[in-house]
Amino acid sequence: MERIIFYIISVLMIVFAVMAVSNRNIMRSIVYLLFVLIGIAGIYFMIEFYFLGAVQLTVYAGGIIVLYINSVMLVEKINTPLPSVVWWRKLLAASLSIFGIVLTLFAIWSYNFVKIAESQTKDTSINDVGRALLNYGDRGFVLPFEVISILLLAAMVGAIVIAKTNKPQENNELK
Amino acid sequence: MISGVSIYEILTVSTIIFFIGVYGFVTRKNLIAMLMSIELILNSAALNFVVINKYLFPEHLGGAIFSIFIIAVAAAETALALAIIINLYRLIMSLKTDDTETMKF
Numbered sequence: 598m599e600r601i602i603f604y605i606i607s608v609l610m611i612v613f614a615v616m617a618v619s620n621r622n623i624m625r626s627i628v629y630l631l632f633v634l635i636g637i638a639g640i641y642f643m644i645e646f647y648f649l650g651a652v653q654l655t656v657y658a659g660g661i662i663v664l665y666i667n668s669v670m671l672v673e674k675i676n677t678p679l680p681s682v683v684w685w686r687k688l689l690a691a692s693l694s695i696f697g698i699v700l701t702l703f704a705i706w707s708y709n710f711v712k713i714a715e716s717q718t719k720d721t722s723i724n725d726v727g728r729a730l731l732n733y734g735d736r737g738f739v740l741p742f743e744v745i746s747i748l749l750l751a752a753m754v755g756a757i758v759i760a761k762t763n764k765p766q767e768n769n770e771l772k
Numbered sequence: 773m774i775s776g777v778s779i780y781e782i783l784t785v786s787t788i789i790f791f792i793g794v795y796g797f798v799t800r801k802n803l804i805a806m807l808m809s810i811e812l813i814l815n816s817a818a819l820n821f822v823v824i825n826k827y828l829f830p831e832h833l834g835g836a837i838f839s840i841f842i843i844a845v846a847a848a849e850t851a852l853a854l855a856i857i858i859n860l861y862r863l864i865m866s867l868k869t870d871d872t873e874t875m876k877f
Contacts, residue, residue, distance in 0.1 A: 600776035607785045614789050618796030618809055630808050633789070637815050640782070643774050644826045646836050656843050661811070661850050668854045669804060672861040680868070682799045690798035694791040701787045710779050711828060721836065729833045730840075738837050745844050752848035760855035762862075 603643060610636035621678040623669055631662045648723045779827040783820065790816040803857050803867045807850065818842045 610633050617629035634657040641650035669675065733739045774782075793812030800806045818839040825835025857867065864871055 599774050603774055603777050603781075607781075610785065611788055611792070614792040614812055617812070618792055618800070618805075623802065623805060626805065626808065630811060633812065634815060637819055640785075640819065641822060644782075644822065645773070646822055646826070649822060649836055649839055652840060652843055656847055657811075657815075661847060664850060664854055665804065665808070668858055671858055672804075672867060679800070679802050679805060682801070687799055690795045693798065694795040697794065698787060698791045701791075702784060705783050705787065706780055713827065713830060721833065725833060726836065726840075729837055736832060736834070741837075741841060745841055749844060749848055752852050756851045756855040759852070760858050 599643065603640070606636050606639050606643075621681065622676075623673075623679055624666070624675050627662060627665050627669065630665075631658055634658050634662070645720055648721075648726050773826055773830075779823060782823045782827075786816040786819045786823070789819075801868050801870065803860075803869060803872075804854075806869070807853055807857075811846065811850070814842060814846045 613629045613632040613636070617626045617633060620626040620629065634653065638650045638653040638658070641647075641653055729736065730738050730742050790813055793809045793816065796809030796812065797806055800809060821835040821839045821842070823835075825832065829835070860872060861867060866872075
């Protein structure tokens with residue numbers, strides 16, 4: 598049963614990913630991207646990382662997609678189709694991608710991964726994730742956690758500084 | 773761990789999504805559409821981290837926590853890049869990569 602659900606999610610994700618990179622209406626391709634992100638959150642839920650699935654849903658599906666839709670509505674008319682791509686560029690990119698897929702899949706399927714019995718895996722609760730994030734001992738992640746918080750603050754300030762308009766300043770200079 | 777699904781099949785799915793993202797990054801000419809392809813690439817990388825964590829090292833949490841960091845970095849990157857794109861659109865009134873020729877105004 599779980600296997601069938603996994604295959605359905607995978608096929609849907611691949612189909613929507615192809616549509617997201619090939620559709621010429623940018624709003625539609627953002628919605629297809631949203632479906633791919635929700636499918637990845639579904640895989641996170643299926644392999645029992647519930648916290649990560651929730652983060653994926655809230656940050657990606659809730660935050661980033663809305664950011665994309667807002668910026669598309671700010672900069673362009675929604676119905677303007679994207680410029681079409683010349684055929685040789687499509688062919689070149691497709692052959693490059695297929696070559697990469699074949700090479701990587703060959704490397705993956707020829708490697709012998711260590712198999713772990715299903716009884717050995719344990720559930721990861723949110724408690725474990727929080728303790729690992731704030732642990733400063735062995736296998737603790739408190740330093741990257743603090744660095745990422747400073748990075749988020751810097752990105753927030755930087756986005757405001759870059760995107761703000763200069764008009765009030767010019768008015769002051771005119772006065 | 774999904775019962776009945778081996779690590780090979782999940783890695784296959786994430787590989788295919790990664791290279792679909794590469795295809796979009798190469799073919800698209802619009803800046804926002806190129807950023808969307810980067811989102812696909814980042815997501816498949818995060819999925820790889822999580823799957824290898826779950827299937828090969830279930831006693832540690834490194835992969836899952838690095839996926840959380842990848843998601844945070846992707847959010848910061850998207851916010852900054854969209855701010856730059858909006859500012860660029862005000863200056864040159866276009867989003868095509870061919871029109872962004874100068875680096876500093």
